[in-house]
Amino acid sequence: MSSNTPRLEVDGLTVTFGGLTALDDVSFTVGDAETVALIGPNGAGKTTAFNAVCSMVRPRAGSVRIAGRPGPSAPTGLAGRGVARTLQGLGLFSGMTVLENVLVPLVGPDRSASGDPIEVAADVLGRLGLSARASTAVDALPYPDRKRVALARALVTRPRLLLLDEPAGGLGSDDIAGLVLTVRGLSADGCSVLLVEHHVDFVMEVADRVVVLDFGRVVACGTPDEVRADPAVEAAYLGLEAAAGPHRPTCPRAPPRAPCSPSTG
Numbered sequence: 671m672s673s674n675t676p677r678l679e680v681d682g683l684t685v686t687f688g689g690l691t692a693l694d695d696v697s698f699t700v701g702d703a704e705t706v707a708l709i710g711p712n713g714a715g716k717t718t719a720f721n722a723v724c725s726m727v728r729p730r731a732g733s734v735r736i737a738g739r740p741g742p743s744a745p746t747g748l749a750g751r752g753v754a755r756t757l758q759g760l761g762l763f764s765g766m767t768v769l770e771n772v773l774v775p776l777v778g779p780d781r782s783a784s785g786d787p788i789e790v791a792a793d794v795l796g797r798l799g800l801s802a803r804a805s806t807a808v809d810a811l812p813y814p815d816r817k818r819v820a821l822a823r824a825l826v827t828r829p830r831l832l833l834l835d836e837p838a839g840g841l842g843s844d845d846i847a848g849l850v851l852t853v854r855g856l857s858a859d860g861c862s863v864l865l866v867e868h869h870v871d872f873v874m875e876v877a878d879r880v881v882v883l884d885f886g887r888v889v890a891c892g893t894p895d896e897v898r899a900d901p902a903v904e905a906a907y908l909g910l911e912a913a914a915g916p917h918r919p920t921c922p923r924a925p926p927r928a929p930c931s932p933s934t935g
């Protein structure tokens with residue numbers, strides 16, 4: 671991968687479910703060590719975009735490239751390509767301990783991380799402040815801790831691209847402050863992050879760029895400040911379709927990518 675190759679490139683993605691167009695010609699990129707937030711009202715297509723990136727839905731048109739190569743044909747190929755995700759729900763294995771949950775990606779036939787699984791898991795649990803909970807059944811944990819277990823399970827594969835679906839959902843301000851530090855730390859370590867989130871303050875704190883979806887289409891993109899000032903965004907959240915006008919930003923499709931190119935600073 672050359673230094674200019676995006677970690678993730680989504681180009682012209684269209685996904686339909688029967689008569690419903692969930693994604694309509696959606697394009698955006700996530701650069702090296704960049705954090706991009708995908709925001710938009712309920713039903714805008716955010717999780718569908720994740721699922722398309724993860725080969726969990728087959729797009730009608732468009733392409734997904736990971737580090738310059740076409741995405742894998744099945745989700746089982748993701749870990750080997752350096753991609754991990756969390757689910758919109760927790761998706762933890764009930765009846766198993768924290769450590770057992772976090773070990774799952776490290777012990778299957780598709781395991782890609784090197785090193786002793788127990789040591790890798792212990793390291794990630796330590797970084798997320800979960801060491802003391804390793805032997806606790808996940809069902810016994812408070813919700814914020816269970817969210818961190820879900821994040822830990824994604825991180826044990828040492829992803830280069832991490833997809834987070836509503837990581838701040840259901841968290842209080844202290845836990846969100848911790849999550850901000852975690853995401854910034856990932857970025858500092860060179861991990862690219864694509865996150866879906868409704869918590870606007872969190873998005874504004876961690877995102878380098880924001881892509882706004884409404885009814886499956888990109889209606890705005892740019893830095894957090896640019897997006898905050900974009901009337902199309904307010905229109906999307908208020909349901910005022912007309913205010914968005916005919917303008918449809920490409921976000922971005924090919925170089926030059928201004929004004930939505932990955933940040934360079």
Ligand SMILES: Nc1ncnc2c1ncn2[C@@H]1O[C@H](COP(=O)(O)OP(=O)(O)OP(=O)(O)O)[C@@H](O)[C@H]1O
Nearest residue numbers: 687690692710711712713714715716717718719758
């Ligand atoms: N497997 C599916 N079958 C049929 N329709 C689907 C499927 N998955 C999503 N949809 C529909 O596609 C649209 C986009 O859904 P999606 O879950 O991507 O939205 P979202 O932006 O993630 O919303 P939310 O913020 O509520 O999570 C919705 O109308 C949804 O009902």
Ligand SMILES: [Mg+2]
Nearest residue numbers: 716717718758
């Ligand atoms: Mg969703």
